Amino acid sequence: MIKPLDDCVLYTFVDTACLRGRDAADVAKQLCDGGADVVQLRAKNCAMEEVRQLAEKIGPIVQGAGAALVINDYPQIALDVGASYCHLGQEDFSGFRSVGEVAGAKLLKIGLSSHSPEQAERAVKAGAAYIAVGPIYSTPTKPSARPVGLEYVRWAAKHVAIPWFAIGGVNLETLDAVLEAGARRICVVSAILNAPDICEACQSFKERLLSARRS
Secondary structure, three states: OOOOOHHHHEEEEEHHHHOOOOOOOHHHHHHHHHOOOOEEOOOOOOOOOHHHHHHHHHHHHHHHHEEEEEEOOHHHHHHHHOEEEEEEEEHHOOOOOOHHHHHOOOOEEEEEOOHHHHHHHHHHHHOEEEEOOOOOOOOOOOOOOOOOHHHHHHHHHHHHHEEEEOOOOOOOOOOOHHHHHOOOOOOHHHHHHHHHHHHHHHHHHHHHHHHEEEE
């Protein structure tokens, strides 16, 4: 059974830009073994058919572990492989007024990136299942993105009622400040995928997130 989004705190990635020759299925398994609640497939420089093949490969691993599978950018692939969510960036959603326009008649749940309170409010109004809040800090994953800082996290903690995840430069050194600003869910890319032990890195983040939830 897939974990409800309200209970998810650690959102991770199988990002093809960070695999460095590793098998996507092996990485997905390590993420799940470490306690990832959500695993997004992000394959920015891959052809659509390759994304589909990767999704079919990691989907059973992620969902078999009870984690939510997210497909970045491709709603149809998300539908075809039975993913829990599709994630879209602001540039992908700019021409739509609601997530229903993206999903069509299918009840596909959409997560949206947001970089400001205005974008967050629009995403919630549009029916997003969750939003990503950031980038909090500069990040090698998206070097051109301008950091929005912790003030946006503080705003989200007070004003966003749907599940939201702090993203961008979140690592074990910056995590305390992000938690103190009010985040209780985070997205982590490079700090986990570049760690010597992916499973162990996930466990470290998960323990601190669960501790913050209990406090």
